[in-house]
Amino acid sequence: MVTRAWPLMRFLIKGSVAGGAVYLVYDQELLGPSDKSEAALRKAEEIVPPAMYQFGQYVCQQTGLQMPQLPEPPKLNFPVREFWNSGIITVMSALSMAPTKACEYSKEGWEYLKEHAK
Amino acid sequence: MSETDLGRKWDRCMADAVVKLGTGFGLGIVFSLTFFKRRMWPIAFGTGMGLGMAYSNCQNDFQAPYLLHGKYVKEQ
Numbered sequence: 001m002v003t004r005a006w007p008l009m010r011f012l013i014k015g016s017v018a019g020g021a022v023y024l025v026y027d028q029e030l031l032g033p034s035d036k037s038e039a040a041l042r043k044a045e046e047i048v049p050p051a052m053y054q055f056g057q058y059v060c061q062q063t064g065l066q067m068p069q070l071p072e073p074p075k076l077n078f079p080v081r082e083f084w085n086s087g088i089i090t091v092m093s094a095l096s097m098a099p100t101k102a103c104e105y106s107k108e109g110w111e112y113l114k115e116h117a118k
Numbered sequence: 119m120s121e122t123d124l125g126r127k128w129d130r131c132m133a134d135a136v137v138k139l140g141t142g143f144g145l146g147i148v149f150s151l152t153f154f155k156r157r158m159w160p161i162a163f164g165t166g167m168g169l170g171m172a173y174s175n176c177q178n179d180f181q182a183p184y185l186l187h188g189k190y191v192k193e194q
Contacts, residue, residue: 014152014153015152017148017152018148018149018152018153021144021145021148022145025141025145030137030138030141031138031141031142031168031171033175034130034131034133034134034172034175034176034179035130037133037134037137037138038129038130038133038134038137040137041133041136041137042133081125
Protein backbone atom coordinates (compact mmCIF):
# COMPACT_ATOMS: atom_id res chain seq x y z
CA MET A 1 0.00 0.00 0.00
CA VAL A 2 2.84 2.38 0.94
CA THR A 3 4.91 1.41 -2.11
CA ARG A 4 1.91 2.10 -4.35
CA ALA A 5 1.15 5.44 -2.73
CA TRP A 6 4.83 6.52 -2.68
CA PRO A 7 5.00 7.83 -6.29
CA LEU A 8 1.82 9.86 -5.69
CA MET A 9 3.19 11.23 -2.42
CA ARG A 10 6.48 12.10 -4.09
CA PHE A 11 4.64 13.94 -6.84
CA LEU A 12 2.54 15.84 -4.29
CA ILE A 13 5.64 16.83 -2.29
CA LYS A 14 7.48 18.01 -5.41
CA GLY A 15 4.36 19.80 -6.64
CA SER A 16 3.89 21.60 -3.34
CA VAL A 17 7.55 22.68 -3.24
CA ALA A 18 7.42 24.01 -6.81
CA GLY A 19 3.99 25.57 -6.25
CA GLY A 20 5.19 27.22 -3.05
CA ALA A 21 8.17 28.72 -4.87
CA VAL A 22 5.92 30.06 -7.63
CA TYR A 23 3.46 31.46 -5.07
CA LEU A 24 6.28 33.16 -3.16
CA VAL A 25 7.50 34.83 -6.34
CA TYR A 26 3.95 35.93 -7.19
CA ASP A 27 3.22 37.19 -3.67
CA GLN A 28 6.43 39.24 -3.41
CA GLU A 29 5.95 40.52 -7.00
CA LEU A 30 9.56 39.69 -7.82
CA LEU A 31 8.84 39.37 -11.54
CA GLY A 32 6.67 42.49 -11.66
CA PRO A 33 7.47 46.17 -12.22
CA SER A 34 10.95 47.43 -11.40
CA ASP A 35 9.72 49.46 -8.39
CA LYS A 36 8.52 46.34 -6.61
CA SER A 37 11.74 44.46 -7.39
CA GLU A 38 13.80 47.35 -6.06
CA ALA A 39 11.69 47.45 -2.86
CA ALA A 40 12.09 43.68 -2.44
CA LEU A 41 15.88 44.00 -2.83
CA ARG A 42 16.04 46.79 -0.22
CA LYS A 43 13.94 44.70 2.17
CA ALA A 44 16.24 41.71 1.64
CA GLU A 45 19.33 43.88 2.24
CA GLU A 46 17.86 44.97 5.59
CA ILE A 47 16.68 41.54 6.71
CA VAL A 48 19.34 39.07 5.53
CA PRO A 49 22.57 40.25 7.30
CA PRO A 50 21.01 40.40 10.84
CA ALA A 51 19.29 37.05 10.20
CA MET A 52 22.60 35.48 9.13
CA TYR A 53 24.30 36.93 12.20
CA GLN A 54 21.59 35.60 14.54
CA PHE A 55 21.77 32.18 12.88
CA GLY A 56 25.53 32.17 13.35
CA GLN A 57 25.11 33.09 17.02
CA TYR A 58 22.52 30.29 17.47
CA VAL A 59 24.84 27.72 15.86
CA CYS A 60 27.69 28.89 18.12
CA GLN A 61 25.47 28.54 21.20
CA GLN A 62 24.27 25.07 20.24
CA THR A 63 27.67 23.68 19.25
CA GLY A 64 29.75 25.58 21.78
CA LEU A 65 32.14 26.84 19.07
CA GLN A 66 33.43 30.38 19.18
CA MET A 67 33.01 32.27 15.94
CA PRO A 68 36.05 34.50 15.31
CA GLN A 69 35.28 38.18 15.07
CA LEU A 70 36.02 39.03 11.47
CA PRO A 71 37.16 42.59 10.70
CA GLU A 72 34.66 44.77 8.88
CA PRO A 73 35.02 44.78 5.11
CA PRO A 74 36.51 48.03 3.78
CA LYS A 75 33.93 50.50 2.55
CA LEU A 76 34.76 51.32 -1.03
CA ASN A 77 33.87 54.84 -2.08
CA PHE A 78 34.39 54.38 -5.81
CA PRO A 79 32.11 56.70 -7.78
CA VAL A 80 31.83 54.63 -10.95
CA ARG A 81 29.65 57.16 -12.73
CA GLU A 82 32.08 60.05 -12.20
CA PHE A 83 35.13 58.05 -13.27
CA TRP A 84 33.27 56.74 -16.31
CA ASN A 85 32.10 60.22 -17.32
CA SER A 86 35.52 61.82 -16.87
CA GLY A 87 37.10 58.89 -18.76
CA ILE A 88 34.73 59.38 -21.70
CA ILE A 89 35.43 63.14 -21.73
CA THR A 90 39.21 62.55 -21.66
CA VAL A 91 39.07 59.98 -24.47
CA MET A 92 36.85 62.17 -26.67
CA SER A 93 38.96 65.30 -26.17
CA ALA A 94 42.11 63.28 -26.95
CA LEU A 95 40.48 61.96 -30.15
CA SER A 96 39.39 65.45 -31.20
CA MET A 97 42.90 66.84 -30.59
CA ALA A 98 44.63 63.86 -32.27
CA PRO A 99 44.75 65.21 -35.88
CA THR A 100 46.09 68.63 -34.77
CA LYS A 101 48.69 67.05 -32.53
CA ALA A 102 49.69 64.56 -35.23
CA CYS A 103 50.27 67.48 -37.66
CA GLU A 104 52.34 69.39 -35.11
CA TYR A 105 54.49 66.39 -34.17
CA SER A 106 55.05 65.37 -37.77
CA LYS A 107 56.05 68.99 -38.62
CA GLU A 108 58.47 69.08 -35.69
CA GLY A 109 59.87 65.70 -36.69
CA TRP A 110 60.34 66.89 -40.27
CA GLU A 111 62.12 70.09 -39.13
CA TYR A 112 64.35 67.99 -36.86
CA LEU A 113 65.28 65.64 -39.71
CA LYS A 114 65.95 68.57 -42.08
CA GLU A 115 68.29 70.20 -39.54
CA HIS A 116 70.18 66.97 -38.95
CA ALA A 117 70.38 66.14 -42.64
CA LYS A 118 72.20 69.49 -43.39
CA MET B 119 16.19 63.98 -18.22
CA SER B 120 18.53 65.28 -15.53
CA GLU B 121 21.68 63.53 -14.39
CA THR B 122 20.14 62.48 -11.05
CA ASP B 123 17.01 61.06 -12.75
CA LEU B 124 19.20 59.12 -15.16
CA GLY B 125 21.30 57.81 -12.28
CA ARG B 126 18.20 56.78 -10.37
CA LYS B 127 16.86 54.95 -13.43
CA TRP B 128 20.12 53.09 -13.87
CA ASP B 129 20.10 52.12 -10.17
CA ARG B 130 16.55 50.86 -10.50
CA CYS B 131 17.49 48.91 -13.63
CA MET B 132 20.47 47.25 -11.95
CA ALA B 133 18.43 46.31 -8.86
CA ASP B 134 15.63 44.97 -11.06
CA ALA B 135 18.10 42.95 -13.14
CA VAL B 136 19.66 41.40 -10.03
CA VAL B 137 16.27 40.45 -8.56
CA LYS B 138 14.83 39.05 -11.78
CA LEU B 139 17.98 37.14 -12.67
CA GLY B 140 18.12 35.62 -9.19
CA THR B 141 14.40 34.77 -9.22
CA GLY B 142 14.61 33.15 -12.66
CA PHE B 143 17.69 31.21 -11.63
CA GLY B 144 16.05 30.08 -8.39
CA LEU B 145 12.82 29.00 -10.06
CA GLY B 146 14.87 27.20 -12.70
CA ILE B 147 16.74 25.29 -10.00
CA VAL B 148 13.49 24.37 -8.22
CA PHE B 149 11.85 23.06 -11.38
CA SER B 150 15.01 21.32 -12.50
CA LEU B 151 15.26 19.45 -9.20
CA THR B 152 11.56 18.62 -8.86
CA PHE B 153 10.30 17.79 -12.33
CA PHE B 154 13.11 17.73 -14.85
CA LYS B 155 15.61 15.27 -13.38
CA ARG B 156 18.38 17.81 -12.66
CA ARG B 157 18.77 18.90 -16.25
CA MET B 158 20.44 22.21 -17.10
CA TRP B 159 17.88 23.62 -19.49
CA PRO B 160 15.24 24.77 -16.94
CA ILE B 161 17.95 26.76 -15.14
CA ALA B 162 19.13 28.34 -18.38
CA PHE B 163 15.54 29.01 -19.42
CA GLY B 164 14.62 30.63 -16.10
CA THR B 165 17.76 32.78 -16.06
CA GLY B 166 17.15 33.87 -19.63
CA MET B 167 13.51 34.73 -18.89
CA GLY B 168 14.52 36.81 -15.87
CA LEU B 169 17.19 38.65 -17.84
CA GLY B 170 14.76 39.32 -20.69
CA MET B 171 12.10 40.68 -18.34
CA ALA B 172 14.63 42.96 -16.67
CA TYR B 173 15.86 44.21 -20.06
CA SER B 174 12.29 44.89 -21.18
CA ASN B 175 11.51 46.83 -18.00
CA CYS B 176 14.67 48.91 -18.37
CA GLN B 177 13.89 49.63 -22.00
CA ASN B 178 10.37 50.85 -21.12
CA ASP B 179 11.75 52.95 -18.29
CA PHE B 180 14.30 54.71 -20.50
CA GLN B 181 12.01 55.14 -23.49
CA ALA B 182 9.16 56.64 -21.48
CA PRO B 183 10.99 59.47 -19.70
CA TYR B 184 7.86 61.39 -18.70
CA LEU B 185 6.31 58.66 -16.58
CA LEU B 186 6.80 59.44 -12.91
CA HIS B 187 7.44 56.67 -10.40
CA GLY B 188 5.23 57.47 -7.43
CA LYS B 189 4.09 55.71 -4.31
CA TYR B 190 0.47 55.09 -3.48
CA VAL B 191 -0.31 56.35 0.03
CA LYS B 192 -3.42 54.88 1.57
CA GLU B 193 -5.92 57.23 3.16
CA GLN B 194 -5.80 57.14 6.93
